[in-house]
Structures are given as structure tokens and as C-alpha cells.
Amino acid sequence: MDIILYLLHIIQQLYQQNCFLFKFICKYIPLKQWAFDDSHSPKYQKFEIDELPRMDNFKQDWDWKDLLSYYKQRYGKEIKPIFRRVECDIPEACTCPACNAPVLYLSWNDGKKKSQIRCKVCQTHFSPTKDNRFSKTTKLRCPHCSHILVPKKDRKHFILHKCVNDKCPYYLHNLKKVDKKDLKEDYCKNKYKLHYIYREFQIDFFKMDLNTLPKNASSLKFRKFDANVMSLCLTLHINLGLSLRKTRQALNDLYNISISHQQIANYCKTAAICIKPFVDNYDYKPGTVQTADETYIKIRGVKAYLWFIMDAVSRSILGYQVSDNRGVVLASLL
Ligand SMILES: [Zn+2]
Ligand SMILES: [Zn+2]
Structure with a gap:
């Protein structure tokens, strides 16, 4: 039994030494290529x-009732509504913007001036006008x-x-x-x-407006077909790489669905538009090293330039841009 403990101890020691050496290398011995690396410029x-x-965010998920029971449990104290000598003139609809406590727990904080209210539950001070610091829900x-x-x-x-x-x-x-x-x-x-x-x-990706769709793209309000047919079209045309006309034929032969090849094209366009914002704004967790490349493709016989920015390690495409000329500054567009 002792020998096992002894060996385990040695393994631990070796592991710690490894960690130390590894950190040392990372810190003080630059890899060869780094010496010529200007990406830190x-x-x-x-x-x-x-x-x-x-x-x-001022909107929290607890409110005054939670606070009251917390105080009771933690300190054994109960917070009572404010004892008033004179009648309260805070509007009844007024609540604490931080904890939502009702008027019972609110009092003027500045005596006769009456411009600031104090919440007895969460000790927040706020102005009774609507346009206070709590009216903006988020600050960056x-x-x-x-x-x-x-x-x-x-x-x-x-x-x-x-x-x-x-x-x-x-x-x-x-x-x-x-x-x-x-x-x-x-x-x-x-x-x-x-x-x-x-x-x-500021684009709301979930609001698909028909007016912003390009010509021929169909809306997702299906009339003749449904979402299943659309997904079949996408599977056959995109995943399996069939042409539009072959997709039409396959749908007809396999599922007895008669759909025009134009409609399939329209579905694909709609899907592309729906997916584009997600692809464009997806957080690919880019590393520190990125590569860019330029190539050209033909769109309906017209030459167009296509740029990609790729993560050097994961190879995910972080950005792309298509243009009909090469003069556009890529960085500003991406
Ligand atoms: Zn409060
Ligand atoms: Zn700063």
C-alpha cells in the first residue's frame, strides 16, 4: 500500500514540474515564427x-417580497411599512424602480423639497419623475x-x-x-x-419583413405548401446538391409533390436570407490569428470578387464580402 502512495506522490511531483516547465516555455521562449510575426503591429x-x-441592467429578478423574507431569515428582523405622522402624499401608483416595493415602504428623502424618494426595503434613492436613471434599462x-x-x-x-x-x-x-x-x-x-x-x-433578425425581401423570395407564410416541403427542397437542393429541376423531379417521383423549380429557388433564397444574419453574426470564438484571402466567382456570367476572413486555427469563416470591384476597402465593410 505504501509503495502505491509513494508512486502517486512522485507522479504528482512530476506533473507539477511539467506544468512549471510548460509555463516557462510559454512565457520566455517564443516560438520561431513569432520572431518574424508582425501581427502584433x-x-x-x-x-x-x-x-x-x-x-x-437595473432590472433584477428579485423584488421587495424576496428582500423582506431574506432580512427575516438572515437577521431575524421584519421590515415594517413606514410609520407616518402626516398623510402620505406620494402617488399611490409609485413603486420603487429597483425592488418594486409599494408606497407603504416609500418616503421622501429630502423633507419638504420632495424631489427624492427613499425605499425602506432596498435603500434605493430615486426621483419620482419618470425620467430617472432607472428609465434606461441598460447601459453599456x-x-x-x-x-x-x-x-x-x-x-x-x-x-x-x-x-x-x-x-x-x-x-x-x-x-x-x-x-x-x-x-x-x-x-x-x-x-x-x-x-x-x-x-x-440594430437589425431585428427575427422580424422578417416582406418589403425587405429581394425579388422572388417567398415569405414564410405558406399557402400551397408547408415548412416540411420547404425543408425537403432545401435538403435535396443544398445538402444533396441536386439541380433545381432535378429537385423538382425528385419531389414529384419520391413524394408526389408537384412544385415548380422556380418555387424551389424562391424557398432557397428565403432560407438564405433568414440564415444569413445568424451566420454573419455568429460568435465563432475567433482566435488571435486570422487570415484573409481574395478570389473571384461568376454570378450570372459577371465576374465578382469574394473576400474571406478566416480563423487560422479553427478555419471557420469569420467574414466575407462580395463586390463587383476590387476597390472597396474590405476592412470597413467587414
Ligand atoms: Zn426598493
Ligand atoms: Zn475603457
Whole structure:
């Protein structure tokens, strides 16, 4: 029995040594290719995806009743409604915006001025007007310095929020990487992306509006066929790679469904449009190394350029763009 314990002990020791050596290698011995790696250059900062902002949400899932029973259990104390000498003039409909406590637990916090109410249950102070700090349900904060993000640009599909704090560690860290020469020029900093940026997309992917669908795409309100037929069309045409006309024939021969090849094409288009936003905005958990490539495809006989940005490790396609010319700045479009 002793020998087993002894061996186990040795295994543990060896394992710890391994861990130590591994950490040492990671920290101090750069792999050969890293020596020539310029992907750490600040010029490529634009391609780096910032992490998500912190979100402050005032709407919590507990309310005053939960708090009352918590106090009772934890401290054996019961919070009683406020004892009033004079009649309460807080409107009856008023409740605590943080814990939803009724008027019984609310009192004026600033005496005769009557501009601030205090909640006896959760000790929150708030103004009785509707437009208080609780009326905004969420606030975006920089994950590095917790400053509130400022909406800077209102683009067609998204709002660009930026952390404008000059002491933000993220900004200072990026600033260190920039060439000293560049810093002296006017507007030179604009060449680089130094601040933390978050894009808030405003497209509601779940609201499919017929008006925004391109020509020939069908809506998902089925008249003649149903979702099953649509999925059969997609399976045969996309998964099995049959042509539109062969799909039509297969549906007719196998399932006795007579559908035109045009309708199949329309279904595919609709499916593509429904899926596109999910594919485009899916979080592929990109690594730090990404590769990009350009190629061209023919769409109805016309040459079009196609760009891809891929994660170097997982090979998932992080972004793509099709254009009829090569002059478009890819980075801005992606
Ligand atoms: Zn409250
Ligand atoms: Zn910041």
C-alpha cells in the first residue's frame, strides 16, 4: 500500500514540474515564427475584435417580497411599512424602480423639497419623475475601465459605441504600441484603432419583413405548401446538391409533390436570407490569428470578387464580402 502512495506522490511531483516547465516555455521562449510575426503591429488592431461591453441592467429578478423574507431569515428582523405622522402624499401608483416595493415602504428623502424618494426595503434613492436613471434599462460600459460608452456614429445597421476615457488601460496599452513618429502628426492616431469600440447592431433578425425581401423570395407564410416541403427542397437542393429541376423531379417521383423549380429557388433564397444574419453574426470564438484571402466567382456570367476572413486555427469563416470591384476597402465593410 505504501509503495502505491509513494508512486502517486512522485507522479504528482512530476506533473507539477511539467506544468512549471510548460509555463516557462510559454512565457520566455517564443516560438520561431513569432520572431518574424508582425501581427502584433498596431496597424492590425483594426482587425481585432473587442470583447463585449459590460451591461448594467437595473432590472433584477428579485423584488421587495424576496428582500423582506431574506432580512427575516438572515437577521431575524421584519421590515415594517413606514410609520407616518402626516398623510402620505406620494402617488399611490409609485413603486420603487429597483425592488418594486409599494408606497407603504416609500418616503421622501429630502423633507419638504420632495424631489427624492427613499425605499425602506432596498435603500434605493430615486426621483419620482419618470425620467430617472432607472428609465434606461441598460447601459453599456467599457469592460476595461467601466466608463460608460459614448455612442459615436450612427451607421445604417449599427450604432458605434466608443470608450472615450483617456486613461482607459486598453487605450493606453494600444497607444504604447504605436510608433512614436506617428504620434507627433495631426490626426495620426485616427489611423489606428486605439479605443475600445462596440457595435450595437440594430437589425431585428427575427422580424422578417416582406418589403425587405429581394425579388422572388417567398415569405414564410405558406399557402400551397408547408415548412416540411420547404425543408425537403432545401435538403435535396443544398445538402444533396441536386439541380433545381432535378429537385423538382425528385419531389414529384419520391413524394408526389408537384412544385415548380422556380418555387424551389424562391424557398432557397428565403432560407438564405433568414440564415444569413445568424451566420454573419455568429460568435465563432475567433482566435488571435486570422487570415484573409481574395478570389473571384461568376454570378450570372459577371465576374465578382469574394473576400474571406478566416480563423487560422479553427478555419471557420469569420467574414466575407462580395463586390463587383476590387476597390472597396474590405476592412470597413467587414
Ligand atoms: Zn426598493
Ligand atoms: Zn475603457
